[in-house]
Amino acid sequence: MKKDDSMTEREERRDTDHYIAQDGSFWGVREAVPADLNDLVTLDDITKPVPWGRDAIAGFIGCVPGVFVLYPSNRAGMTLGGPVGFVIARWLGDECEIMSIGVHPQYRRRGLGRMLMETVRRTTLAHGKTSWILEVREYNTPALSLYKSIGFLEVGKRRDYYIDTGEAAILMRGDTTNGDPQ
Numbered sequence: 001m002k003k004d005d006s007m008t009e010r011e012e013r014r015d016t017d018h019y020i021a022q023d024g025s026f027w028g029v030r031e032a033v034p035a036d037l038n039d040l041v042t043l044d045d046i047t048k049p050v051p052w053g054r055d056a057i058a059g060f061i062g063c064v065p066g067v068f069v070l071y072p073s074n075r076a077g078m079t080l081g082g083p084v085g086f087v088i089a090r091w092l093g094d095e096c097e098i099m100s101i102g103v104h105p106q107y108r109r110r111g112l113g114r115m116l117m118e119t120v121r122r123t124t125l126a127h128g129k130t131s132w133i134l135e136v137r138e139y140n141t142p143a144l145s146l147y148k149s150i151g152f153l154e155v156g157k158r159r160d161y162y163i164d165t166g167e168a169a170i171l172m173r174g175d176t177t178n179g180d181p182q
């Protein structure tokens with residue numbers, strides 16, 4: 001995944017992070033707006049074993065850091081389609097907490113989850129916070145692998161945390177000053 005910095009000065013791209021995936025495809029990550037809510041609810045339904053639902057997601061739109069959506073774009077940074085991924089985060093004291101992340105199954109393993117996390121990392125650092133945290137199901141291998149691949153470390157475990165499966169929650173913490181090497 002490469003951050004496309006050549007695009008940052010163009011007016012229409014303000015507040016959007018642009019990325020190039022390893023397969024050469026272009027993607028944008030921007031703050032969600034109320035008009036994204038239907039797409040977010042659909043993605044939440046598709047990607048999460050226990051969806052948050054419309055009201056919970058709506059409550060975070062407009063917050064800082066809040067909700068970010070990822071969508072396909074062209075080389076010039078123009079939007080080519082609706083959101084295929086999202087991330088929801090909040091401040092927790094001096095830290096940022098990743099609360100939810102999802103990428104549509106058809107678009108996984110292209111680096112899009114990492115792009116969403118990178119935008120949250122940059123936002124967190126821009127607010128002077130150097131630590132981010134999250135909890136993840138113990139058998140959620142894709143998510144655990146994603147978080148470890150960007151430097152999160154396991155710092156604790158809550159047994160029998162998830163009611164639907166009885167899985168433990170793995171608590172993880174990362175350093176937001178450790179950016180993507182690309």
Ligand SMILES: CC(C)(COP(=O)(O)OP(=O)(O)OC[C@H]1O[C@@H](n2cnc3c(N)ncnc32)[C@H](O)[C@@H]1OP(=O)(O)O)[C@@H](O)C(=O)NCCC(=O)NCCS
Pocket residue numbers: 047048099100101102103104107108109110111112113114115136140141142143145146147149
């Ligand atoms: C977790 C999730 C967001 C990852 O999205 P993604 O776009 O596929 O992730 P990326 O392509 O950016 O993967 C980044 C790294 O994570 C790891 N990873 C991702 N999916 C993986 C999988 N299925 N198996 C093993 N490692 C995986 C790899 O290290 C990968 O890097 P690589 O492809 O260069 O090897 C996606 O699988 C998803 O939406 N899952 C359902 C929702 C969920 O579980 N959310 C997390 C809990 S809130």
